[in-house]
Amino acid sequence: MPLLLAPGDRCDDYEIVASLGTSGAAELYLARAPSGEPCVLKIMAAPGADKQRLRFAQEGVVLAKIASANVIRVFAAGALGEHVWLAIERFGEQTLADRLRAGGPLPLDDLLGWAQQVCAGLAEAHRLEIVHRNLTPESVVLGPGGLVKLGEFGMAKLASFGVVTTADQQTGAVLYAAPEQLLGKLEVGPRADLYGLGVLLYEAIAGVRPMGPGPLNAMTVVSWHLEEQARPLHEHVPSVPADLEALVHQMLEKAPSMRPASALEVHDRLRDVRVGLRAPLLREVRNAAPVGPVSLAPTQRMAAALGPEEDRPAVLPAQVPSSPSPSPNSERDRAPARAWMGTMPLPEAPGEVRVTGEPVEREARMSRPASRWAAGAAIGAGVLALAAAAATAWTLWSPRPGPALGAGTETSAAPATPRLPDAGVLKHPRHRAR
Numbered sequence: 001m002p003l004l005l006a007p008g009d010r011c012d013d014y015e016i017v018a019s020l021g022t023s024g025a026a027e028l029y030l031a032r033a034p035s036g037e038p039c040v041l042k043i044m045a046a047p048g049a050d051k052q053r054l055r056f057a058q059e060g061v062v063l064a065k066i067a068s069a070n071v072i073r074v075f076a077a078g079a080l081g082e083h084v085w086l087a088i089e090r091f092g093e094q095t096l097a098d099r100l101r102a103g104g105p106l107p108l109d110d111l112l113g114w115a116q117q118v119c120a121g122l123a124e125a126h127r128l129e130i131v132h133r134n135l136t137p138e139s140v141v142l143g144p145g146g147l148v149k150l151g152e153f154g155m156a157k158l159a160s161f162g163v164v165t166t167a168d169q170q171t172g173a174v175l176y177a178a179p180e181q182l183l184g185k186l187e188v189g190p191r192a193d194l195y196g197l198g199v200l201l202y203e204a205i206a207g208v209r210p211m212g213p214g215p216l217n218a219m220t221v222v223s224w225h226l227e228e229q230a231r232p233l234h235e236h237v238p239s240v241p242a243d244l245e246a247l248v249h250q251m252l253e254k255a256p257s258m259r260p261a262s263a264l265e266v267h268d269r270l271r272d273v274r275v276g277l278r279a280p281l282l283r284e285v286r287n288a289a290p291v292g293p294v295s296l297a298p299t300q301r302m303a304a305a306l307g308p309e310e311d312r313p314a315v316l317p318a319q320v321p322s323s324p325s326p327s328p329n330s331e332r333d334r335a336p337a338r339a340w341m342g343t344m345p346l347p348e349a350p351g352e353v354r355v356t357g358e359p360v361e362r363e364a365r366m367s368r369p370a371s372r373w374a375a376g377a378a379i380g381a382g383v384l385a386l387a388a389a390a391a392t393a394w395t396l397w398s399p400r401p402g403p404a405l406g407a408g409t410e411t412s413a414a415p416a417t418p419r420l421p422d423a424g425v426l427k428h429p430r431h432r433a434r
Contacts, residue, residue, distance in 0.1 A: 070121035072151040097137035119267035135196035198251025206236035
């Protein structure tokens with residue numbers, strides 16, 4: 001079939017750069033957007049087929065409404081004569097189908113991470129009441145850094161459009177179609193996408209589709225979807241986690257009500273499986289032997305601050321103690337403390353922080369006067385305590401004068417004013433009264 005466009009042609013405001021081949025009933029072109037950004041131009045390759053054109057235009061409407069990091073963006077859509085076109089984001093060069101065809105085992109953790117991202121894109125579409133209904137390995141695009149995006153919403157259903165197709169089951173998506181889709185039911189809900197994702201996960205984990213190896217024809221596949229059950233996943237992969245096997249088989253239930261409630265539930269259960277797969281590795285790391293001591297060679301300035309060689313440790317501990325020990329009293333005890341402080345970033349002035357490992361002469365100089373001030377304060381406190389004790393003893397043990405008695409008078413309640421005794425013998429006041 002000749003190509004509709006050639007490099008240099010224009011489709012609306014988009015300039016064709018090169019042909020990218022075909023995908024289903026559409027031709028793909030590398031194009032340049034008006035902003036200069038590269039994009040993919042998807043053009044219907046079957047002019048006159050109104051039903052297919054409607055499906056294709058519907059894909060553009062659906063993608064324009066979904067805002068998710070895991071769904072391929074759409075820039076614009078329009079008509080070109082009897083054809084329709086769609087300008088979409090250029091993302092990735094490989095699909096999950098390409099990885100499966102390449103053979104070889106897929107890392108289970110990577111596969112489950114991709115499936116989680118597919119669930120995130122489906123959750124956003126389901127929030128808008130959009131059902132993909134065409135979930136295949138070709139619709140899962142793998143990008144750089146492990147990012148995955150979902151495309152090919154050509155069979156998606158909008159509530160305003162109703163059901164676009166009811167008997168067109170020969171598109172290849174029948175391998176991943178849910179039983180309710182094959183029965184032609186008018187209402188196909190979000191759990192149909194979970195069924196398709198279950199078939200995709202089964203195939204990626206076991207290396208074979210749940211209905212068995214090919215060759216398969218449409219009637220055989222439809223019969224299996226409606227009547228038969230998949231073999232236990234552990235028969236293909238004995239090491240598969242039990243909770244992952246239970247999830248995949250629940251997604252393959254014939255009745256929609258028996259499947260998981262939502263894509264978010266599947267996302268969370270896949271996350272739990274991944275956590276379980278990583279738990280043994282985390283335990284190994286936790287139980288690993290601690291790192292031994294590390295030898296640090298001090299600089300000349302640090303050596304001068306630390307003191308003689310015999311007074312400082314040759315090896316510093318690798319782990320800093322949680323709580324520092326009390327301030328040492330001897331110079332020998334202070335040397336290890338200063339050596340440990342030399343490895344810590346200490347502030348030099350407001351707004352200035354010193355680089356780790358620099359000498360600590362300043363701290364060493366400041367620590368000595370501080371210690372002397374502390375010792376002087378302790379001595380002063382001791383002197384004040386002795387003075388207070390002496391004053392207390394003087395008050396308790398010094399003689400106190402008795403009450404003054406007059407001749408023929410009663411004892412006064414108030415103490416008499418003390419008098420100095422006469423020079424010589426101390427006389428009793430009663431003798432002086434005579």
